[in-house]
Amino acid sequence: MRVVGLTGGIASGKSTVSKELRDGSGLPVVDADKIARAALRKNTPGYKRVLKIFGKGILLPDGNVDREKLGNIVFADPAQRKLLDRALGPVIARTMLWDVLKHWIAGTPVLVLDVPLLFETGMDRYTSPVVVVWVDADTEEERLIARDGLSQEQARNRINSQRSLDWKREKADIVIDNSGSLELTQQQIQEFVEKITTAPLSWKEMLCSRNFVGSVVAVAIASSLCWRLCSKRDA
Numbered sequence: 001m002r003v004v005g006l007t008g009g010i011a012s013g014k015s016t017v018s019k020e021l022r023d024g025s026g027l028p029v030v031d032a033d034k035i036a037r038a039a040l041r042k043n044t045p046g047y048k049r050v051l052k053i054f055g056k057g058i059l060l061p062d063g064n065v066d067r068e069k070l071g072n073i074v075f076a077d078p079a080q081r082k083l084l085d086r087a088l089g090p091v092i093a094r095t096m097l098w099d100v101l102k103h104w105i106a107g108t109p110v111l112v113l114d115v116p117l118l119f120e121t122g123m124d125r126y127t128s129p130v131v132v133v134w135v136d137a138d139t140e141e142e143r144l145i146a147r148d149g150l151s152q153e154q155a156r157n158r159i160n161s162q163r164s165l166d167w168k169r170e171k172a173d174i175v176i177d178n179s180g181s182l183e184l185t186q187q188q189i190q191e192f193v194e195k196i197t198t199a200p201l202s203w204k205e206m207l208c209s210r211n212f213v214g215s216v217v218a219v220a221i222a223s224s225l226c227w228r229l230c231s232k233r234d235a
């Protein structure tokens with residue numbers, strides 16, 4: 001299975017690109033933001049861990065986490081953000097791993113992991129190619145403010161809580177420049193989909209493929225059975 005990493009900055013257009021990959025090209029996408037949202041749902045283990053750290057002050061009257069309030073706390077203070085990352089990181093990582101495994105078992109040929117913190121968490125080591133959705137800094141800030149109704153300070157805090165988009169761009173295998181129109185972005189997506197669905201498998205992808213692992217396991221079981229039968233017969 002080819003596991004493609006999709007990342008970028010906050011509001012750079014990852015969801016826009018991943019929606020196009022899913023709906024336009026039929027590629028399955030594992031969405032880390034969606035998993036993170038589920039991990040904070042009321043009374044889940046993630047919710048309980050976060051509540052222990054941040055206290056009941058981050059709750060809405062109905063007991064759900066006030067995401068805006070928690071966001072304002074963690075994006076204004078790196079130490080608080082680290083606490084949240086430590087509480088939710090393992091829960092998110094476990095769910096993602098499980099999702100990848102399900103796709104591997106089902107024989108999915110190409111899977112996209114949409115992970116905002118792909119580089120920051122080191123997950124880029126397990127994905128290839130790594131696709132970075134890039135926009136210039138002014139456009140990123142404008143789109144973030146327009147989408148989430150944030151003040152400029154709130155938007156800057158959120159942007160600065162991640163590695164810069166230019167740094168991510170340097171580390172990318174493929175860059176999608178989403179500073180222009182959606183049509184221009186769609187053209188780039190089509191070119192990249194063509195590349196990832198037709199490129200031959202690397203040796204790492206072949207070693208991890210379901211068929212290869214299946215064959216190794218089958219040979220191991222068969223030789224162990226043979227060995228047992230032969231040693232019984234000789235005894």
Ligand SMILES: CC(C)(COP(=O)(O)OP(=O)(O)OC[C@H]1O[C@@H](n2cnc3c(N)ncnc32)[C@H](O)[C@@H]1O)[C@@H](O)C(=O)NCCC(=O)NCCS
Binds near residue numbers: 068071074116117158
């Ligand atoms: C702080 C929270 C409650 C704010 O919720 P809110 O609805 O305002 O934002 P949302 O979840 O839609 O995230 C928007 C974007 O913020 C950025 N972001 C989210 N968490 C982090 C983080 N810990 N560090 C840096 N950037 C982050 C991402 O680019 C993400 O796409 C929420 O972001 C959260 O629970 N974050 C921790 C989980 C996490 O690390 N998510 C990223 C998955 S890799």
Ligand SMILES: Nc1ncnc2c1ncn2[C@@H]1O[C@H](COP(=O)(O)OP(=O)(O)OP(=O)(O)O)[C@@H](O)[C@H]1O
Binds near residue numbers: 008016178185
């Ligand atoms: N090419 C584009 N032209 C105009 N607006 C765009 C373009 N691409 C995305 N947008 C808008 O910019 C905003 C941010 O895009 P999107 O939500 O896809 O970013 P994201 O990287 O997934 O954000 P986050 O990191 O917060 O999850 C959205 O309101 C989206 O509609």
